[in-house]
Amino acid sequence: MTEYKSSLAQRIVIAFVVMAVLVAGAFAVGIVTAVHLVEERLISAELESDLDLLLKARDPKELHLATRANQFFYFSGGEGRFAIPDDLAELGEGFHEVLREPFFYHVMVKKVGDRRYVLIQDQSDFERREQVMYAIVLIGFLLCVLLATMLGWLLGRKVLEPVARLARQVRHRDQLLALAPPLALDYAPDEVGQLAAAFDETLTQLRQALQREQLFTSDVSHELRTPLMVLASSCELLLVNPILDERARKQVERISRASANMQKLVETFLQLARAESGQTNGVSKVSLQEVADELVLEWRAAIEAKGLCLEYISSDYTSGLYNGSFLRSILGNLLRNALHYCDSGYIRLTLQADGFVVEDSGAGIPQDLHETVFDSFVRGNRERGDGLGLGLSLVRRICLHEGWHIQLTPVVPHGCRFAVDLHGKRAARS
Structure with missing residues (x-):
């Protein structure tokens, strides 16, 4: 399986995004933490001050006057509206946040002697403003990431533009x-x-x-x-x-x-x-039919002398003219290669509208050599003769020069098939 590797431009964008996530995320977390701490300290100090004022009251009328519109005061042993509700009875001393659907309350609990005093304050409006602020922080974080992505893309494109231009120039055949x-x-x-x-x-x-x-x-x-x-x-x-x-x-x-x-x-x-x-x-141009007829006549005796059947199919062939020496060399090398590695069966030459195919029923070429068989000095079965492995290398060199393409595929159950495209439509096997 091929490992996926991102391009340099993608890595620049990723680096900018990661940096934005870390920096903007740190700022967002800092803002949220600061707001939470300030809220807890300021509101707890305010509630504690209000609770101290209430503890100085002498009678219920003074308690009623000292309590704000959004506050409720309870104490141990209180009667009626001053009795501590069940959901607040177990709260420990200090500052608390309590949710009483659908409202939020901040609670201050203080113990003086054997008596517990509880002051709660409705903070629903504050919580709503806090949620708005959190939403603004989140939107700012997302905008920072989006801006970093765009900046990374633009910078990566600008930085890599000369590199891409250099790559195009180096790749050019001139x-x-x-x-x-x-x-x-x-x-x-x-x-x-x-x-x-x-x-x-x-x-x-x-x-x-x-x-x-x-x-x-x-x-x-x-x-x-x-x-x-x-x-x-x-x-x-x-x-x-x-x-x-x-x-x-x-x-x-x-x-x-x-x-x-x-x-x-x-x-x-x-x-x-x-x-x-x-x-x-001085390059002579000939048709594929002429070269094929000439080489079939030349190789038929050697092929049949080895006990093989030479099949020649020329009903559908290209009518173009090509470099005669190169075409003879390619077709001759492929026929020689088939004769060399085939001990029984057939060798088939088929002319097609876009080129020709040489197929045999021999031992075939090992799968691990399919990618390198066209390289110089690479041979199939080393026990067959003392060739240098230059025939197929020359074939590929000629094809590359002329713009032709050659492809090697195995034949079932054994053998190999060389297809040469003289019009350059198939992908070359290299």
Whole structure:
């Protein structure tokens, strides 16, 4: 399962929101706590002062006059309206908050000698104002969080804008061209400018490496053509020699086939190197039908000699024209790969409207190699021959250069299927 990782902009927003929650939350809690403490101390002091005044009264008339409109006074042994109610009888000495539905009361209890005195005061209006204040604090807290979210989003977008622009420039394919302008000139000499300078240095090294690779491939391919032609002509002369015995003739024919295959591979590398350097003169364009017919005729004898059935379906094929050398190399490598890893059953070549499919009933490619089978020097079953694992790597390199896509899927119950899209609609398997 892929682990989800938030983007840098999201992390900036989260940091602002967390900071706002902590700061605004601390202020809100502080305000609520302060209000509660002030309420308790001020009101308790006021009730205690009023209760002391009531205790100085001499008769019920004075008690009635000293009591405020929203206050009620009770004491132990009091009669009538001065008798302590049952819900207040168990309250301890000091300040209390009591809810008598639907009103709130603040209660002060004082004990003098054996007698208990209780003064309660209706605080419903105060509680309502307190609830309004709490609502204002909550709204302020939410507004702070919302403001922090917007500020974090705007700041993250502003801060990351040059980073995103740099990423687009680095990702652009023109950066691999030799004449691509430096990136650092577009940025201030800050952290982003340093990152752009580092990309400039890395891209310069990459361009030089690619240029060296293209020159090496082109030079080596060009230099190998002459000895391969000598080898091929020598094989032709040996084959027409009448004194050559049958065993030696088979060895010479094998050398001749290997030389021809090597010559085609060298030609493909040479054309690929020239194409990647922008030299496209003299490229022959052919149809998929022509290449398929040619290679089926070339490979049918070897496939059937191994006891395999070669199925060729060409009823629905694309009518476009393509680089002949590249198309021959891709199709030839896939047919060779199928022949190499298939011991029984069939090899099927199907031409389609958007490309072609090479399918076989061989041992298949292990699942753990599906992601790396197109890399250089990666081979399937190492017990089969001494190849270097460059065939499929060359196939993918050609497809990437031409904008074609190749996809590998397994065949049930065994085998593999290579689908090549010459129109570039499918996703490539890499």
